[in-house]
């Protein structure tokens with residue numbers, strides 16, 4: 548599909564189709580090169596006059612048959628008309644935001660929806676696109692502005708007899724209620740903002756334990772280089788999985804071995820760093836090794852939550868523990884090569900991911916940016932509340948104004964030029 552938006556969008560239809568379809572009704576039309584009159588393709592054309600379009604501006608859509616030559620010819624035809632240029636990544640959404648069709652949190656929700664890889668991510672993104680946090684933030688801001696107006700009235704008309712004395716107390720009561728509401732949301736938002744990255748699981752262990760083989764097994768595709776030579780996985784490889792509907796990011800870390808050449812040492816350093824920061828470490832060892840070297844016997848060196856995985860059990864003749872009955876809850880015996888014991892490991896990982904994201908289904912905070920904004924709002928309201936009903940009105944007003952500004956930045960109502968580029972950079976061209 549090709550979209551044209553802006554005040555000249557109508558001209559694009561006139562030039563390419565020779566007519567403009569009825570608003571919001573699909574029409575079958577020949578697309579011609581305006582210079583030569585040559586037919587390029589037959590398309591379904593749609594015309595959305597402002598303001599009833601996604602961006603709020605005039606917008607035309609052509610559903611072409613596609614293919615490189617068709618798209619190239621239509622682009623060239625459009626390029627030959629003065630005033631037309633290709634859209635920047637995210638430019639349609641940015642215009643929709645600038646024309647008030649979306650607030651900033653909804654634009655972020657759209658970016659997340661497009662990027663969503665699992666059902667949980669998709670649901671959270673869709674709720675945000677539909678204003679789940681934006682609408683709340685706007686309502687809170689409206690309440691704060693009302694409270695602020697009371698305090699300002701008290702300041703401006705303090706000499707006048709008909710302004711009631713006790714305007715500050717009701718303003719602070721509002722502040723207190725909002726503070727409680729926002730703090731509660733922050734408290735039970737769980738790991739919702741982690742939905743984007745997924746639960747991070749690092750696969751670590753001595754070289755040759757079978758980490759890359761395990762990762763490939765789990766990912767069901769060849770994402771990591773599997774090699775029989777120790778120390779070949781030199782960097783950190785990342786694979787995104789959907790486990791039971793939840794996003795899990797698996798990290799294959801370079802074999803943890805002292806010494807080695809500088810490149811390998813760098814890999815080891817990164818591996819340690821990533822594994823330390825992971826939500827869960829799968830500490831993989833070669834369960835078949837008989838003459839275990841000292842380092843193979845090492846306990847996991849990580850302070851993060853760690854599960855022990857004994858690999859290569861296919862090489863062990865007597866293996867009554869494969870079904871897990873005699874293993875403790877977070878110990879696993881597997882063969883990354885044959886897949887034995889893997890079901891139990893995958894089930895445990897899925898359950899862990901589901902627990903990790905448990906409350907996120909009802910959570911409205913899906914980004915660190917939102918969490919910070921809400922925490923800052925609570926802090927600003929606390930400042931106002933600390934001053935109390937007999938506190939200096941100017942200071943109370945200032946704290947309330949700060950709270951309103953923070954919420955305004957959250958939805959993009961005020962003063963957000965500096966963060967727009969960061970947010971819209973996430974989009975691809977045509978969105």
Ligand code: GDP
Pocket residue numbers: 753754755756757758759760761772773774775777778779780802858859860861862881882883884885
């Ligand atoms: P890494 O260094 O820990 O990433 O180990 P690799 O995944 O590269 O595996 C090292 C070697 O062990 C390779 O030759 C694999 O084919 C082999 N290997 C991995 N898992 C198993 C397993 O479960 N059973 C057997 N028999 N060999 C395995």
